[in-house]
Amino acid sequence: MQRVGIVGAGFTGAVIARELAEAGIASVVMDERSHVAGNCHTERDSRTGIMVHRYGPHIFHTDRQHVWDYVNRFGEMVPFILRVKTTYRGHVYSLPVNLHTINQFFGKAMRPDEARAFVESQARSDIEEPRSFEEQALRFIGQPLYEAFFRGYTRKQWGMEPSLLPASILKRLPLRFDYNDNYFNHPHQAIPRDGYSAIVSRIMDHPKIEHRLGCRFEDVDETFSHLFYSGGMDRYYRYALGRLGYRTLDFRPSYHAGDYQGTAIMNHPEEEVPFTRVTEHKHFAPWEASGFAETIVFHETSRACGPDDIPYYPIRLVDETSMLRAYEARAREDAHVTFVGRLGTYEYLDMDATIDRALSAAQAYLSARPA
Numbered sequence: 470m471q472r473v474g475i476v477g478a479g480f481t482g483a484v485i486a487r488e489l490a491e492a493g494i495a496s497v498v499m500d501e502r503s504h505v506a507g508n509c510h511t512e513r514d515s516r517t518g519i520m521v522h523r524y525g526p527h528i529f530h531t532d533r534q535h536v537w538d539y540v541n542r543f544g545e546m547v548p549f550i551l552r553v554k555t556t557y558r559g560h561v562y563s564l565p566v567n568l569h570t571i572n573q574f575f576g577k578a579m580r581p582d583e584a585r586a587f588v589e590s591q592a593r594s595d596i597e598e599p600r601s602f603e604e605q606a607l608r609f610i611g612q613p614l615y616e617a618f619f620r621g622y623t624r625k626q627w628g629m630e631p632s633l634l635p636a637s638i639l640k641r642l643p644l645r646f647d648y649n650d651n652y653f654n655h656p657h658q659a660i661p662r663d664g665y666s667a668i669v670s671r672i673m674d675h676p677k678i679e680h681r682l683g684c685r686f687e688d689v690d691e692t693f694s695h696l697f698y699s700g701g702m703d704r705y706y707r708y709a710l711g712r713l714g715y716r717t718l719d720f721r722p723s724y725h726a727g728d729y730q731g732t733a734i735m736n737h738p739e740e741e742v743p744f745t746r747v748t749e750h751k752h753f754a755p756w757e758a759s760g761f762a763e764t765i766v767f768h769e770t771s772r773a774c775g776p777d778d779i780p781y782y783p784i785r786l787v788d789e790t791s792m793l794r795a796y797e798a799r800a801r802e803d804a805h806v807t808f809v810g811r812l813g814t815y816e817y818l819d820m821d822a823t824i825d826r827a828l829s830a831a832q833a834y835l836s837a838r839p840a
């Protein structure tokens with residue numbers, strides 16, 4: 470009896486494997502890296518003992534009750550509210566842009582309605598349907614706040630003009646006219662007590678799931694009854710139609726005594742500063758943050774993803790989406806493979822959306838299967 474093959478041991482692969490296993494279907498999960506959880510991977514830093522988000526900060530947040538219930542089956546989620554700060558021209562401001570940011574930035578003490586009217590007076594109300602990141606910013610935030618907090622950061626993060634990027638990227642962030650500085654709007658916000666990799670390992674801990682780490686799918690010659698592939702479509706088809714563009718990230722770790730910046734994430738939107746943000750990992754686990762003698766900090770920079778780099782953010786410009794459509798047309802002819810996950814669907818998915826999609830992909834497979 471052939472097993473199902475699942476490429477990638479991130480949330481996507483793990484959740485699909487689990488759903489299949491619980492329906493009695495055996496699978497093999499393969500990942501070329503030596504650890505599970507993909508870019509959500511967390512591990513204790515060997516020098517300090519701090520739980521490190523190896524591939525950048527991950528905060529779990531969702532309004533999907535079934536996804537929240539699902540992750541809670543596999544580990545303890547500790548409530549965590551992300552409060553991001555940003556340093557611009559020698560001053561520290563609150564993010565996402567809220568009443569405090571507006572009052573700090575303009576040196577005022579406005580009440581909500583006054584601030585709303587003030588920002589609206591700077592906004593480009595003639596932009597009726599913002600299409601690009603820049604139009605979205607100019608329409609809702611106005612030029613001064615956009616130029617301080619978004620333009621430089623976005624050019625560094627995406628390596629291109631915000632006028633070329635989709636408005637959807639900026640729509641991820643709220644704009645608030647009260648003092649709420651919670652980075653997200655979702656009712657459930659947490660970080661797993663034992664890290665993400667522990668959760669993903671527990672999802673895959675089932676007798677019907679075999680997992681092989683350090684295993685490149687290209688080197689596997691076993692045949693599978695079906696394949697779920699959570700790598701890029703372009704890689705699966707050996708780049709026959711070209712390479713889909715991604716941004717990759719570099720993290721420069723450093724160690725410091727005590728508390729380096731007093732918070733988990735400090736953004737640096739100025740273009741002259743080479744990094745986009747600085748992450749201090751012990752602040753992602755405030756329940757243990759006081760127990761460490763040293764602190765570990767990552768300075769994060771972004772650049773174009775080369776052939777040997779780890780892809781993080783799909784760029785999804787016009788040329789890329791047409792290449793994606795061509796790959797998707799080809800994929801429709803390959804009924805034995807389902808492309809899943811952030812890379813497989815080439816979408817900027819958060820963890821909760823990833824889990825939701827994986828549950829649906831498994832369900833679709835199970836219901837299409839002959840009885």
Ligand code: UDP
Nearest residue numbers: 555618619620622623626638639641736738
């Ligand atoms: N962004 C920005 N300035 C900031 C934070 C975010 O311009 O201080 C823009 C940037 O283009 C970024 C996008 O908003 O890619 C989404 O931000 P988010 O914090 O959701 O990014 P992630 O944590 O997923 O990298």
